[in-house]
Amino acid sequence: MMSLLEAPRRVRLKVIDIAGGEGVRRRLFSLGFHKGDEIECRAQGILGGPVIIKHIHSGVTAAVGRGIARKILVEAVDGTP
Amino acid sequence: MAPPSAPVAIFIGQPNCGKSTLFNALAGHKAQTSNFPGTTVKHTHSNVNIGGRLLQVIDLPGTYSLNPSDPAERVALTHLFLEKPDVIINVVDATLLGRSLELTLELIEMECPLVVALNMTDLAEKKGIKVDPHKLEALLGIPVIPTIATRGRGIQELLQAALKCLEADCRGAQPPWSGDVEDEIEKLIELLPQDFPCVANKRFTAIKMIESGHLFCNAFLEEINPSLKNSLDEVRSELERKRRLPVYEVIAAERHHLSQRIFEESSRVQRRTKAGWQERLDGLIMHPLLGYPIMLIVFLIFFLLIFKVGSPLETLLLKPFASLRAVLQAWLGSRLSFHLADGLLQGIGGGLAIVLPYYIPLLFLMALLEDIGYLARAGFLLDTFMHRIGLHGKSISPFILGFGCNVPAIVSTRILESRRDRVLTSLLIPFIPCSARTTVILALVAFYLGPYWALGFYAMNVLLVAALSRILSLFFKTPSPGLILEIPSLKIPRLKNIFMKVYFQLKSFVQFAWPLLIAGSLVLGLIQSWHWDKTINTVLSPLVVNVLGLPKELGVTLIFGFLRKELSLLMMLQALSVNYQDLLSVVTRDQIIVFTVFISFFIPCLSTFAILWKESGKKIAFLSAGLSISVAVIVSFLVRLVI
Numbered sequence: 001m002m003s004l005l006e007a008p009r010r011v012r013l014k015v016i017d018i019a020g021g022e023g024v025r026r027r028l029f030s031l032g033f034h035k036g037d038e039i040e041c042r043a044q045g046i047l048g049g050p051v052i053i054k055h056i057h058s059g060v061t062a063a064v065g066r067g068i069a070r071k072i073l074v075e076a077v078d079g080t081p
Numbered sequence: 082m083a084p085p086s087a088p089v090a091i092f093i094g095q096p097n098c099g100k101s102t103l104f105n106a107l108a109g110h111k112a113q114t115s116n117f118p119g120t121t122v123k124h125t126h127s128n129v130n131i132g133g134r135l136l137q138v139i140d141l142p143g144t145y146s147l148n149p150s151d152p153a154e155r156v157a158l159t160h161l162f163l164e165k166p167d168v169i170i171n172v173v174d175a176t177l178l179g180r181s182l183e184l185t186l187e188l189i190e191m192e193c194p195l196v197v198a199l200n201m202t203d204l205a206e207k208k209g210i211k212v213d214p215h216k217l218e219a220l221l222g223i224p225v226i227p228t229i230a231t232r233g234r235g236i237q238e239l240l241q242a243a244l245k246c247l248e249a250d251c252r253g254a255q256p257p258w259s260g261d262v263e264d265e266i267e268k269l270i271e272l273l274p275q276d277f278p279c280v281a282n283k284r285f286t287a288i289k290m291i292e293s294g295h296l297f298c299n300a301f302l303e304e305i306n307p308s309l310k311n312s313l314d315e316v317r318s319e320l321e322r323k324r325r326l327p328v329y330e331v332i333a334a335e336r337h338h339l340s341q342r343i344f345e346e347s348s349r350v351q352r353r354t355k356a357g358w359q360e361r362l363d364g365l366i367m368h369p370l371l372g373y374p375i376m377l378i379v380f381l382i383f384f385l386l387i388f389k390v391g392s393p394l395e396t397l398l399l400k401p402f403a404s405l406r407a408v409l410q411a412w413l414g415s416r417l418s419f420h421l422a423d424g425l426l427q428g429i430g431g432g433l434a435i436v437l438p439y440y441i442p443l444l445f446l447m448a449l450l451e452d453i454g455y456l457a458r459a460g461f462l463l464d465t466f467m468h469r470i471g472l473h474g475k476s477i478s479p480f481i482l483g484f485g486c487n488v489p490a491i492v493s494t495r496i497l498e499s500r501r502d503r504v505l506t507s508l509l510i511p512f513i514p515c516s517a518r519t520t521v522i523l524a525l526v527a528f529y530l531g532p533y534w535a536l537g538f539y540a541m542n543v544l545l546v547a548a549l550s551r552i553l554s555l556f557f558k559t560p561s562p563g564l565i566l567e568i569p570s571l572k573i574p575r576l577k578n579i580f581m582k583v584y585f586q587l588k589s590f591v592q593f594a595w596p597l598l599i600a601g602s603l604v605l606g607l608i609q610s611w612h613w614d615k616t617i618n619t620v621l622s623p624l625v626v627n628v629l630g631l632p633k634e635l636g637v638t639l640i641f642g643f644l645r646k647e648l649s650l651l652m653m654l655q656a657l658s659v660n661y662q663d664l665l666s667v668v669t670r671d672q673i674i675v676f677t678v679f680i681s682f683f684i685p686c687l688s689t690f691a692i693l694w695k696e697s698g699k700k701i702a703f704l705s706a707g708l709s710i711s712v713a714v715i716v717s718f719l720v721r722l723v724i
Contacts, residue, residue, distance in 0.1 A: 022329065023150065023498075027565045029333050030145035032180035046369045049465035050564055058179055059208065061363075063461045065473055065564035 004051055004064075004072040007041050012056060012077040014038055019071040028072075032060045038077060087128065087135040089164055090243050093157060093188070094172030095181055096143030097569045099200045102578070103172055103230035104140040107240065131240045139164060142495075147187045148293060148329075152495040152503075162280065168194040168243050175205035175212050175227075176570070178348060182340035183333075185221065189253040190288060191281040194246045197225045198239050203232075204572075209351040217347040222254035231575050255284075256343070258335040261323055265316045266291065272312050291317055292332040359571045366455070372462045379455065383446050384539070388523055388532045391439035395524065396662075398434035402426060403660040417610040423655065424606025428599030431651035435661065436598075439520045440590065441583065447485055447516075448582040452574035456481050457566070464564060470547045471554025473564040476506045480546075483513035485586075487689040491696055501557045507697050508553060508705050511685035512546050512712070514539070517594075517646040518681045524650060525677050530670055538677065545682075545716065549708075594645060601641050601648040605655055608637065614656070628714060629675050630721050632657065632668060642680050644687050649680045671724050675717050683713030 007013055015037050018025050033039065038056040045051070050063040053072075064072070094100040107129055127138050144157040161169075171188050173181040188195055199214055218225040224242045228235030257263055269287040273279070279286040290302075290313055302310040317328045324331045366375050406426055413419035450456055460477035467473050475497055483490035490510045494503045514522060527535035608614045614637045618625070621636030634656045642649035653676070654660070657667050668676075684706050685693060694702040 022327065024563065024565070025327075026148065026329065026333070027150055029330070029337070030148075030150070030183075031565065031567055032177070034334070034337060042364075043367050043369055045461065045465045047465045048468060049369070050461060050566075052367060052461060052568065058177055059570070060177060060180065061568040061570070063464065063564060063566045063568055065464070065468075068563040068565060 001073055001075050004041060004053070004069040004074055005044075005066065007074050008076070009041050009043070012038055012040060013074040014077050015072060015074055017073045019073060020068060024068055024071065028064075028068075031062055032058050033062070039074070087137050088167035088247055089137045089139065090168045090170055091161060091164060091166035092138065092140045092170050092172060093161065093184075094143060094198075094200075095145050095174065095177075095184055096567065098143065098172050098174035098177075098181060099230045100143060100172040101140055103198060103200060103228060103236070103239075104138065105581070106230055106233045107138065107236050129240070131237075131244060134244060136240065136244070138170075139166070144184070146184055147289075151498045156495070166193065168196060168246050170196050170198055170239065170243055172198045172200050175199050175202045176208050176210060178205070178210070178212060179341050179344040182343055183336045186256075186336050186340055189221065189223070189255055190285045192252045192255075192285070193281065194251055195223045195253055196239065196243050196246050196251070197221065197223060198235070199225050199227045200230055202227045203229050204570075207357075210348055211350075212348045217343070220256075220343045220347055223251050231578060256339055258339065262320065262331060262335055265320050269313060269316050272309060274306070274309070288332065291320070292329045362571060363458075367458055367461060372458075376459055376462055379450075381536070383450070384536060385532060386446065387439055387442045387519075388527050388535070390442045391523055392528055394438035395434055395528070398438065399430070399661050402430035402434055403662065405430075406660065417607075420606035420610035421603060422606075424603040425599065427651050427655045428595075428602035431602070431647070431654070432595045432598050435524050435650065436520050436647050439523045440516055441587065443516050443519060444485075444583045444586050445579065448579040449574055452572065452579060454569050454571045457568050460566060461568060466547070470550035471557075472502060472505060472550060475564055475566050476502060479506050479510060480513055483510045483515060484519070485516055487511055487513065487515050487685065488692045491689065491692045494696070504697055504701060505550065505553055505557055507693060507701065508708065509546055509550055511689055511693075511705055511709055512542070512549060512682060514542055514681055515646070517686070520647055521650045521680055522677055525673050529665060529673055534674075538674075542681065545712070549712070594647075597645055598648055598651060601644055602651055602655060605637065605641065605652050609656075624714070628718050629679060631672055631676055635676065639679065639683065642686070643684050646680060646686055671721070674724060675721050678720050679713050679717040681713075682709055682716060684709045 001016055004013075015033065015035055017035060018028055018033075020028075028034075032055055033053070040054045040056055042052040042054050042061065048066055050065050051069040052061060052063055053069075054061045092100050092104050104127070127140075129136050129138055139160065141157040141160055142154065144154040147158055147161075149155040149158050169188055169191075171185050173185060185195075185197060197217070199212060199217070202212065205212060212227075214225045214227050224246060226235055226239045226242050228239055230236075258266075266284065266287055269291065270283050273283055273287065277283075277286070280289065302313065320328050320331050324334075326334070366372055368375075406423065409419060409422050409426065413422060456478070459481065460475070463477050464473060467476060476494075478496065479490045479493045482493050487510050490513070491507050494506045494510075497503045497506060522535050522538055526538050605614070608617075614634070617640070618633045618636035621639070622633050625631050625636045625639065626633050635653060638649045638652035638656050641652055654664065657664075659667050664673075684690070690702055690706060693705050
């Protein structure tokens with residue numbers, strides 16, 4: 001298990017937990033990111049920029065700031081390189 | 082106005098679901114649209130006539146759910162209850178059906194007549210998602226009409242369905258949730274007293290009380306009905322205990338699973354293994370390194386294109402006005418009639434020959450970038466820098482709107498969650514060069530000193546905004562909440578939509594701004610013929626001459642910049658009584674730069690000031706005016722020293 005910040009790019013990841021407060025969790029839910037969902041980290045901005053995450057099934061793409069990315073705990077899904 | 086009896090239909094949907102495009106297609110382009118979440122932050126009213134029956138339609142800001150997290154979403158929720166709609170039209174993005182249905186389910190809970198517009202069916206099919214509207218209709222129990230808003234398809238059918246729904250009273254059937262959750266909700270419903278101030282219905286009220294904790298009326302429940310408050314707390318903790326989740330997540334999960342199930346049952350999904358062009362392009366333009374040079378190139382092309390189209394047109398169009406002016410001067414001398422005629426000519430000619438050649442290409446390219454979806458991506462790339470200046474990437478959206486016009490930009494700060502970010506962004510927006518100021522910059526700096534000087538001017542402007550933000554954020558200690566910004570998929574823009582957008586913005590320029598320009602020029606003509614300008618100029622001369630090093634005659638034009646920034650440009654020519662082409666015979670190039678700097682930064686224009694007052698209060702509006710004046714004086718003085 002690792003935070004989204006440490007996750008490799010373009011690898012299927014499973015959301016294990018969102019450690020943020022109610023506000024952050026609600027906002028991520030409403031965008032369609034839930035615990036157990038599979039996501040992919042598409043890009044990371046330079047110099048502490050945000051992380052782009054993509055929901056594997058719905059295709060929803062969102063930019064999340066570093067502070068929030070640190071609180072999203074993920075693990076790599078087996079079977080992907 | 083529609084008679085009060087005309088039924089009210091409300092458009093509601095998640096951000097960027099094409100709601101405003103759909104609304105425009107039927108109501109005649111009143112709402113602002115873009116491929117950027119959060120463009121509609123105010124509600125828009127319109128009346129439509131469907132086969133002799135009037136319907137009032139209202140477009141609301143996009144909202145992900147009925148649990149608002151920012152003021153724009155709160156607007157949506159407030160109006161949903163205030164307007165007491167006769168029918169709700171829920172616009173659903175077919176490409177994101179699973180997520181969009183969560184809002185639909187919440188709306189069904191309200192038990193209000195409801196119609197679903199299944200929008201973007203064309204894009205969904207391209208993505209490999211085929212939704213069966215009949216099946217969806219059966220599962221939800223309400224009419225589902227497939228639409229393609231960008232092509233105007235399905236709109237008549239949608240309106241017909243809405244009218245039919247009014248008569249048939251289609252309220253949908255609430256699919257039940259998991260048994261244990263239902264039990265707890267039922268328990269609370271039983272306990273609600275007969276006279277309890279319910280919203281919509283008992284079940285909806287009970288659910289909202291359970292999921293919204295402190296947001297809803299729970300806060301004062303303790304005082305008016307302590308026993309109900311106790312039962313509510315019991316129900317909440319029981320749910321948390323059963324599911325080992327915070328209670329709002331229990332409810333959110335119920336809606337989520339249900340909408341996923343409905344999505345899976347009503348749609349066939351064929352996953353495309355090959356990455357689409359959008360993905361490959363996205364990988365390039367959002368590349369952590371390549372993205373930046375690409376962004377620079379995009380904005381460089383944007384800027385040069387406007388200049389390359391605008392300046393030859395300007396030169397061409399100015400000629401007849403210059404000769405007309407010479408004829409007038411020879412004929413009327415310098416009597417009152419000449420000053421008035423000259424004012425009129427400068428107002429009309431300036432608008433046509435100086436403003437429009439730059440304004441039209443600017444609007445066109447802005448609309449193009451918006452509709453493609455590039456602006457949200459620029460927001461991602463710039464987030465890093467925004468953090469360094471004390472803001473985050475979500476503020477990019479108001480900033481970028483600010484390049485068009487500061488007024489909607491300030492309104493759109495409502496999409497920001499915290500007041501700190503809203504005030505800070507609103508204070509900075511008046512320093513963003515809006516299209517009016519871009520016109521001044523292009524017509525003065527680029528035209529006389531060359532386009533690269535104008536680009537340099539822009540660079541300085543951006544640096545100035547960054548520095549100001551840095552300084553201002555020192556006064557706002559509370560940290561800004563983190564960024565969570567949806568990036569909409571790239572879309573091929575439709576020329577028709579872009580033309581419509583340009584047309585409606587031009588129309589509003591011709592209706593509101595141009596008359597102001599003409600009236601301003603006429604007033605200056607009067608002032609000149611009565612020689613009042615001398616008095617004003619003398620009063621202002623310590624500032625204009627000593628600090629800024631500009632000709633004394635320009636004093637009066639600076640005041641009028643408060644009405645509209647282009648007015649100062651047109652009046653400059655009038656006050657110095659020269660033709661545009663001969664400007665350099667009376668002022669130096671350095672003076673042109675100082676003048677442009679001062680005009681750009683000094684005082685937000687009247688409309689911006691008014692909207693600041695309305696959105697953030699008197700204090701912020703005056704703070705902004707004071708800030709702008711000091712910055713304008715200091716920066717133009719510094720610029721004068723440097724060049």
